[in-house]
Amino acid sequence: DTAVSQTPKYLVTQMGNDKSIKCEQNLGHDTMYWYKQDSKKFLKIMFSYNNKELIINETVPNRFSPKSPDKAHLNLHINSLELGDSAVYFCASSQERNSPLHFGNGTRLTVT
Amino acid sequence: QKEVEQDPGPLSVPEGAIVSLNCTYSNSAFQYFMWYRQYSRKGPELLMYTYSSGNKEDGRFTAQVDKSSKYISLFIRDSQPSDSATYLCAMGVAGGTSYGKLTFGQGTILTVHP
Numbered sequence: 001d002t003a004v005s006q007t008p009k010y011l012v013t014q015m016g017n018d019k020s021i022k023c024e025q026n027l028g029h030d031t032m033y034w035y036k037q038d039s040k041k042f043l044k045i046m047f048s049y050n051n052k053e054l055i056i057n058e059t060v061p062n063r064f065s066p067k068s069p070d071k072a073h074l075n076l077h078i079n080s081l082e083l084g085d086s087a088v089y090f091c092a093s094s095q096e097r098n099s100p101l102h103f104g105n106g107t108r109l110t111v112t
Numbered sequence: 113q114k115e116v117e118q119d120p121g122p123l124s125v126p127e128g129a130i131v132s133l134n135c136t137y138s139n140s141a142f143q144y145f146m147w148y149r150q151y152s153r154k155g156p157e158l159l160m161y162t163y164s165s166g167n168k169e170d171g172r173f174t175a176q177v178d179k180s181s182k183y184i185s186l187f188i189r190d191s192q193p194s195d196s197a198t199y200l201c202a203m204g205v206a207g208g209t210s211y212g213k214l215t216f217g218q219g220t221i222l223t224v225h226p
Contacts, residue, residue: 097212103155
């Protein structure tokens with residue numbers, strides 16, 4: 001029974017396209033996150049939502065737009081994809097903002 | 113200078129060895145510290161979580177935090193081939209505008225060979 005699940009697992013698309021990644025958690029957590037992991041394995045926060053409210057918005061191009069329809073779901077929409085967007089995107093959740101994160105298994109995005 | 117610096121490795125050790133993984137940090141506001149393990153093509157999974165300076169032990173794993181030196185370590189005793197993974201340190205502040213934002217080290221790739 002997966003705690004944090006993301007879809008799709010792999011995403012290959014061309015420059016200029018728009019794509020979405022979906023995330024769901026069944027842990028009952030209040031806080032959800034999007035992290036980006038580059039080719040050197042460096043993980044960096046992009047966004048965080050607490051009870052559907054955006055609380056962290058790092059310096060991310062406004063082509064990236066998160067949306068939380070309810071506290072169990074956090075989606076990421078990316079407009080006008082660029083080559084540099086190729087990375088692994090991880091969704092995560094935590095009970096509270098200083099609690100350990102539970103990560104999904106990532107969405108591997110390749111922009112050609 | 114990055115806020116969190118982690119020995120990049122890679123590290124290759126024989127089975128049964130004691131492994132030491134280290135991170136230093138520059139932000140004295142960091143209050144809680146974590147270690148994650150990440151297998152290939154998987155998400156990071158939590159190994160250790162601590163708030164205070166000192167040692168915390170869980171099975172073969174010991175996390176050490178020295179806030180005065182801004183230094184954290186993870187020790188793995190009796191290392192096994194199944195410990196082969198990337199290890200990530202992470203830390204956060206418990207208030208202010210960065211509350212909830214974990215800052216990660218760049219990861220150390222560990223290989224334990226039989």
